[in-house]
Amino acid sequence: MALPLCEVRVFSRRHRFAGTLDVLGVWRNAGALIDYKTGDPRDVAADLQTAAYLGALLEMAERGDTSAMLSFDKFTHTYTLDGERFRSVTQILQASGLIDFSKIPSPILLEARDRGTAVHQALHYYNEDDIDLEAFCAEFPDYAPYVQAWVAFRAESGFELATSFEQVGQLTHVKRYAVRLKKNARYVVEPYATARDYAEFLALNTALQIRERRKGSWIELAEVA
Secondary structure (H helix, E strand, O other), X not given: OOOOOEEEEEEEOOOOEEEEEEEEXXXXXXXXXXXXXXXXXXXXXXXXXXXXXXXXXXXXXXXXOOHHHEEEEOOXXXXXXXXXXXXXXXXXXXXXXXXXXXXXXXXXXXXXXXXXXXHHHHHHHHHOOOOOHHHHHHHOOOOHHHHHHHHHHHHHHOOEEOOOHHHHOOHHHOEEEEEEEOOOOOEEEEEEOOXXXXXXXXXHHHHHHHHHHHHOOOOOOOOOO
């Protein structure tokens, strides 16, 4: 059985960035790119984040590139293409100041990161039909409501996971969404349709490239899940 298009690595050779989108599918009679969040999507600029993923995906399709060409080190959270390290989408948004958790106490931030990582992993296996949900919820009761929120979304919304890009359809018509998974096991959908989102993301990326060039060194940034 073909696996769904989840945790899809994408990159832009033209603009030298990379990232990982959560899931592709079909919803409301159109292709859909969805990122699920356990916090407020605005805190991580999800509108620009999803625009960057879709922009990279469009470029890959145009050039005939595939995710297999991109190397990812999960321990350092770094992307490499043809031996060159690419910034992640999150790093670019951090450098711009649009993602800024500097005022959040470390214990709270660490808890949020752990929750996000655990929930994303659980949803990946759920989407692949490779997890015992009852056992997961029993072992991780604090994370269970977020997973149950995605289960509810899948059951109620009509969203269908894609197992091929042919199912997604023409990429230029793909719609972008963030699905906020809440601790009451419910969800909130945020659609993104602003045409300038990708242009704004690229402007931030260009500003970072100029900054690096003038400083003459790579700017190291911590990755936020």
